[in-house]
Amino acid sequence: MPREESGEMSVDAEGRPRWGRRAAGLLIQREDTLDFLLVLRSEDVMDPHVLGIPGGRVEPGESEEAAAVSEAREELGALPELRFVDKDVYTSGEFTYTTFLVMMSAADAKKWTPELNWENDAWVWVDPDGLREVAEVHPNVRKVIEKWS
Numbered sequence: 001m002p003r004e005e006s007g008e009m010s011v012d013a014e015g016r017p018r019w020g021r022r023a024a025g026l027l028i029q030r031e032d033t034l035d036f037l038l039v040l041r042s043e044d045v046m047d048p049h050v051l052g053i054p055g056g057r058v059e060p061g062e063s064e065e066a067a068a069v070s071e072a073r074e075e076l077g078a079l080p081e082l083r084f085v086d087k088d089v090y091t092s093g094e095f096t097y098t099t100f101l102v103m104m105s106a107a108d109a110k111k112w113t114p115e116l117n118w119e120n121d122a123w124v125w126v127d128p129d130g131l132r133e134v135a136e137v138h139p140n141v142r143k144v145i146e147k148w149s
Contacts, residue, residue, distance in 0.1 A: 025055020
């Protein structure tokens with residue numbers, strides 16, 4: 001069961017509750033291998049036990065980009081320098097999610113270790129070609145990885 005949080009709720013086209021009307025996250029890609037960083041979502045969040053990306057609600061007055069970076073820092077700890085490359089906007093019912101594709105240098109990817117908070121149980125670099133064999137990937141994350149691979 002998801003942990004209680006305050007704030008506005010919305011409903012997607014399938015009738016699933018979402019925290020807020022707008023959310024955003026970072027899909028981090030390594031420059032050297034082109035692998036993507038995915039996190040295993042904990043049982044305490046919506047959409048638990050699937051591989052996803054760090055992200056969350058866009059607060060009032062906050063931009064999607066700022067929210068994505070803030071949420072990623074909250075979930076992964078300190079971040080090395082990231083270069084924004086592209087974005088994808090998904091809308092379902094009252095809910096909109098913006099995914100930003102960001103690039104991490106090879107040097108930073110080799111020395112950086114995420115410091116996960118309660119929202120995620122594990123992290124992994126995933127080869128996009130091997131993603132087809134992984135069943136437990138959030139559907140929208142799978143879609144954007146396929147788009148950018």
